[in-house]
Amino acid sequence: MAVQQTTYRDALRLALSEAMTKDENVIVMGEEVGRYGGAYGVTKDLIKEFGPERVIDTPISEAAIVGAAVGAAMTGLRPVAELMYVDFIGMTMDQLANQAAKIRYMFGGQIGVPMVLRTQGGTGRSAGAQHSQSLEGYIMHTPGLRLAMPATVEDAYHLLRQSLQQPDPVVFIEHKGLYTMKGALDPDAAPAGWGEATVLREGDDLVIVTYSRQVHHALEAAETLAGAHGINVTVVDLRTLNPLDFDTIRPLVEAAGRAMVVSEGVMTCGVAAELSARITEECFDFLEEPVVRVAGEDIPISVSPLLEQNSVPTPELIVDIARKMFA
């Protein structure tokens, strides 16, 4: 297949449709995924291609959707369950954390739960405190769950294909602010491997480690820092938070001596806290400054667009903090 210009949303759909064509055990289930085509349009028309037996509309029953996916995965299907918003993950947490995540371990390795839970998170649509969170920390905090968070059009496609190859449950979190983002996609090009981070920009002065939409904020900030302030930044896109590719991060931080972690999730006990602790532990002797976490404020998200936008990292904030690291 040739290189195509596409959107994050359509790249996800292509990944699903190809996986379903290749493997008849792949099924998609969730609220509005069929006739409606998904709240954010990702599963549009899949029902026409694969029928209602494989693209299954469910009642508004999050706990049962995830629980049913667990059982289906244990008995030979490859379910892709959709949770309309990551905020609803709390309702499914027993099925996800106590069932899906622990089955392989508790049962002595007899069986795994190869399911993908697709959902979306993040801010940007003034959707209020119950529809705008970044809850990847909950997932990363649960041993047994894999976690993928694509930032680019290519990764929307490749990471979803890779998630569908995993032997264990994968939580796949899209960003609601990225669905209409355009980019080039070559489905045949060899992608970075599952669990590998990518370096999207190289610079000697500072390493920014980030994922999901904040990758774009970091890249924008890096441009400004290089252009206006002579600070050269490496930007690492983690792609998956579990597995976490520390082998890519370590030498970069050791070389630059300065590291910043950027995450939209709240700062306290969040993903950024974990990454920063890891970098500090492993690269301590090389650091010229404390690792800084630029993360979401420790508050719920407001519906007011003004408060919403300013409660998560912005390119301006990244630039500002980076400059202070060199002051």
Place this chain on the structure above:
Amino acid sequence: MKNTTLPQLYEDMRRVRTFEERVGELFVRGKSAGSMLHLSIGEESAAVGVCAHMRDGDTFTTHHRGHGIFLARGADPDRMMAEIAGKESGYCHGKGGSMHIADMGLGHLGANAIVGGGIPSVVGAGLSARHKKSGAISVAFFGDGATGQGILYESMNMAALWKLPVIFVCINNQYGMGTRIDQATANPNLHERAAAFGLAARTVDGLDVEDVADAAADLIAGAREGRPAFLSIDCYRFFGHARKDKSPYRDEAEEAEGRKKDPVLRARDKLISDGLMSEAELDALDTRVASEMDGSIDFAVAGNEPQMQSMFRDVYAPSQPEPEPVRTRLDRILAQEPR
């Protein structure tokens, strides 16, 4: 309790309808905060009919389509509109918006954007009412889609077990987003499920607000005496799920048929045919309501944006320290002298 005569019920429904029409305009003008706006046009009899029999001190929770219910309980449309516009002058200072509006003074324990999320609170409110012998009831308003949530059944069981002064009101507008009720439930006779828990359970046609109000009167009277109840109100959601949804999942013929179930027009026609109000009187009333709601739009649009510092307020009680802003924390760390 309110005056429950048809003229009053009509006026309350007209206010809800007009408010919602104005909210729709606010959205189209790009003045509402956010992408999420769910109008309850077509569902006015449910809000007004049930609220007519609620008293001061009663409490309630609503779902994401709850503007009409709150208004019917006496909300100030100015402060509601301002909240929907994300302004400081709104009920929740612009933090909640359309889906998270609340006012404890009016017994509104909160609108909820989690389907089913507000249902169990009424069990707790019922416990409070009984404990304090306040005579109050608590009402959970939710859509038919919420009947897919296990929490409803857990809550109904507790309410029945403990004989709480509680009512579960299901506003059955036939759809949860794009899914018709018969595509989401094995048994669309929703009251039968509630009856299985021992609740007083009924379904009523929402076309006629007086029918809704009568059913609510009965069930609420029972609830006040410790007989929890379930009321399902059949109606039709005139517009899409949210403001941008053009409802491609329903055909025009169905929508035209559905919109005939207009409780506001029905009440208007009845007022005229029963000789209770003249067309001229009704027109005057409608005009008065329209200008009230225009005023609310002006109030909302003119309101101030919240102050940035307010973002850290109310995470905890005012007596507690506010969270330290990320920027302050980072500035402090980066100001440290090197080793």
